[in-house]
Amino acid sequence: MPATIVLGTQWGDEGKGKFTDLLAADASMVVRFQGGHNAGHTLVVDGESFALQLVPSGVLNPETIPVIGNGVVVDPFVLLAEMKMLSDRGVDVSKVRVSGNAHLILPYHQQLDALHERHLGDAKLGTTKRGIGPAYADKSMRLGIRVQDMLDEKIFREKLHTSLSHANKILTKVFNRLPMDPDDLADKVLAECLPGIKPLIADSIDLVHSALEADQNVLFEGAQATFLDIDHGTYPFVTSSNPTAGGACTGAGIGPKHIDRIIGIAKAYVTRVGAGPFPTELFDEDGDKMVDIGREYGTNTGRRRRPGWVDAVMLRHAARLNSLTELAITKLDVLDTFDTVKICTGYMIDGEKVSVLPYHQSEIHKAEPIYLELPGWKTDLTEVKDVADLPVNAKNFLDALAEQARVPISLVSTGPGRKQFLHY
Ligand code: GDP
Ligand code: IMO
Ligand code: MG
Numbered sequence: 169m170p171a172t173i174v175l176g177t178q179w180g181d182e183g184k185g186k187f188t189d190l191l192a193a194d195a196s197m198v199v200r201f202q203g204g205h206n207a208g209h210t211l212v213v214d215g216e217s218f219a220l221q222l223v224p225s226g227v228l229n230p231e232t233i234p235v236i237g238n239g240v241v242v243d244p245f246v247l248l249a250e251m252k253m254l255s256d257r258g259v260d261v262s263k264v265r266v267s268g269n270a271h272l273i274l275p276y277h278q279q280l281d282a283l284h285e286r287h288l289g290d291a292k293l294g295t296t297k298r299g300i301g302p303a304y305a306d307k308s309m310r311l312g313i314r315v316q317d318m319l320d321e322k323i324f325r326e327k328l329h330t331s332l333s334h335a336n337k338i339l340t341k342v343f344n345r346l347p348m349d350p351d352d353l354a355d356k357v358l359a360e361c362l363p364g365i366k367p368l369i370a371d372s373i374d375l376v377h378s379a380l381e382a383d384q385n386v387l388f389e390g391a392q393a394t395f396l397d398i399d400h401g402t403y404p405f406v407t408s409s410n411p412t413a414g415g416a417c418t419g420a421g422i423g424p425k426h427i428d429r430i431i432g433i434a435k436a437y438v439t440r441v442g443a444g445p446f447p448t449e450l451f452d453e454d455g456d457k458m459v460d461i462g463r464e465y466g467t468n469t470g471r472r473r474r475p476g477w478v479d480a481v482m483l484r485h486a487a488r489l490n491s492l493t494e495l496a497i498t499k500l501d502v503l504d505t506f507d508t509v510k511i512c513t514g515y516m517i518d519g520e521k522v523s524v525l526p527y528h529q530s531e532i533h534k535a536e537p538i539y540l541e542l543p544g545w546k547t548d549l550t551e552v553k554d555v556a557d558l559p560v561n562a563k564n565f566l567d568a569l570a571e572q573a574r575v576p577i578s579l580v581s582t583g584p585g586r587k588q589f590l591h592y
Pocket of ligand 1: 176180181182183184185186207208209210211212461462467498499500501502581582583584585
């Protein structure tokens, strides 16, 4: 390894959690670098399912230190509830650490997120309403409150006064809501969260670099995905952070030269939750089949995910943006019963063939996919553990996908369980 990034190459829910958990067996540390509890990462181990939002997916490996990096936005109530849920289920959470520089999501961020969405009406983004955007906005406006601020009551109260004096004006004057009292909120956070959060607060930069300097493997776990990136995604239908590889550098405090492997996780098809363009989106029986078989309902919000065929134009773009060294393909088994399977290799836009993702988003809205159609394998793959046992049509699909994406495939997942994968 020693430094490996696992990230999403589509619009999220590719199975980042599953592969992070799997690769964490060889890592001394798993670091989340962006996003917050808008993420929903599902791990299935020995038939038991764990849905994680904030705690890094390395937590099920007792030797691995799960670190929440400086780039993450942390709701302290959610973090403590998630750790309690894990602990109640027998998971050791004593090694979890959170960067003192991570920013807090507080109840007014969530309220503002919901109000902004309501205000946008038909133009709404379909956010998770977890307060992600407003918390990152406060960070950029220099109104944010960092985890370390909780350690100094005077500073914490002062910062909460400043931050809320701004937020309250928006709540009351723009949205006609009641203001929040900064001292009441400070009392609540300090009483209910500080005792649990204090032992977790750490200098994550020193933790990560000490591990790298000792030549230990460190895994950086992306949340969301390349096309939800605030700079590179389908703006404004994006999240408010950088889930691309560069985000691991800023969100965990490492330079690019440390990174050896950048694994892009891609579903064998595509899903998207929330609004925004989606060239290969399906509104037919094939799409319904993907949703039914793939159980494509949000881990986090329960919303039906929009389905579509895998899009190699997007994957080529993701390969460029992230310097992908390899792809890990998930949910191949979901296509087991399809007579034929498709890969989008380019778009027709205004009568012209296009093979690079257009920078002008109006063109993405107009893009008609050009498909390579291949025969399905019509075989249950969920028990296949060796590439030699893959049906030839499944191999042909994977080889065509790697060729089209221009990135080699190194891992293939054939079911939700930790053991359901093969090296490719
Ligand atoms: P993440 O957000 O990228 O970690 O992905 P999610 O956990 O939100 O969504 C992926 C879903 O697919 C989860 O329910 C996983 O348990 C499940 N999953 C992961 N890999 C596979 C696979 O290869 N086959 C099937 N059928 N399910 C999978
Ligand atoms: P994981 O890590 C899928 C989507 C939301 C919405 C947009 C903005 O599980 O892959 P936000 O609440 O972040 O401001 O919402 O981003 N979104 C996700 N979609 N998987 C996720 O995370 C997502 N996190 C945010 O649906 O369209
Ligand atoms: Mg998810």
